[in-house]
Amino acid sequence: MYEFEYRKPASLDQAVAMLDEDAKILAGGQSLLPTMKMRLASPGALVDLAAIPGLSGITVAGNTVEIGAMTRHAEVAASKEVAEAIPALADLAGKIGDRQVRNRGTIGGSLANNDPAADYPAAVLGLGATVHTNKRAIAADDFFQGLFETALGEDEIITKVSFPLPEAAAYEKFVQPASRFALVGVFVARTGSGVRVAVTGAGPGVFRATALETALGGSFTPAALDNVEIAADGLNNDLHGSAEYRAHLVTVLAKRAVAAAR
Amino acid sequence: MPTVTMTVNGKQVSADIDPRTLLADFIRVNLDLTGTHIGCDTSQCGACTILVNGDAVKSCTMLAVQADGAEVTTIEGLAENGEMHPMQAAFKEHHGLQCGFCTPGMVMSAIDLVKRHPNPDEATIREELDGNICRCTGYHNIVKAVKAAADATGG
Known part of the structure; x- marks a missing residue:
């Protein structure tokens, strides 16, 4: 170093x-x-944020779960409030990395880094969450801008993330067996304003699978995705899996997520 | 150079250090506690796992300055009055080691595991030890040892 x-x-x-x-x-x-x-x-x-007060903690109020930027994955995974309000979110946090990583890693760090195979971006985009910074509130749809790129400015620091409660949601992850990062991860959420499907690991950054959203908007069942395919163009292609394989996994995992959604 | 002060195995220690000093190196080099091993140095193997404020962390993936003010426990801090910690005793009894290099990290992770899952089944133990790699692949007896320690400590 x-x-x-x-x-x-x-x-x-x-x-x-x-x-x-x-x-x-x-x-x-x-x-x-x-x-x-x-x-x-x-x-x-x-610049170590550890000593700044108020950046850590979980609040569930009304129809929103708020998670402070410095809240560790292990805290979200173990939170009874989160498990009750958005079970898929607690479940996802418990699937990040390994125990030691979850004891140190934070939601704000994960989002600011925007690793193309990270888990949290899928939840934030899938649930249509809002990323709050010291300057403004950024909608998930505007926050993620491709490989390790976000809407954050040079002097902008994430302070918290607010998640609206979905009607039902689930996250399904197919792990790359060595790194345990998502080879493909799919977050599906049924919300009052429609179905959202966010995909991580498959492309250069987290993205919404609009074809799957449309199909699930008609019928929120695994069968609704039977004949829906994701184009392999632009997806990641490496020794762990071809673009076609990843495209196939997106639909498979989306079906599992729909079946598991609660 | 910043000064760090922390409590390691119940004893307060303080030193002026280069900020890039990893906690693992601080423990091994400055404190001469070489029971904490560095296996991969790429944050994957978990041999350097210690407890910081009770939580298992990879000490090669934390700066010593980040542990300022923390309560740190290493493998050397587990025995009490010459008696091995129940987890250490279980690893010995069930031969939960082959070459022994991963063992300190395994034991520290297992202590965190049993704290959170007092009565873990085999699947939970295997899942929760995800962050610790045994390159001898001696997992079977490690899992047995963790289960035995959990049972022995009244899980």
């Missing part, structure tokens, strides 16, 4: 002031630190 300067702000304002051009934000560090160890990233400074 190359040298860097360590900064530990006590407030969001301080954090923003510490974010110069060469600085990176440190949340749980479960993606950033391995990347730095492999010298794939060499930020001049790390």
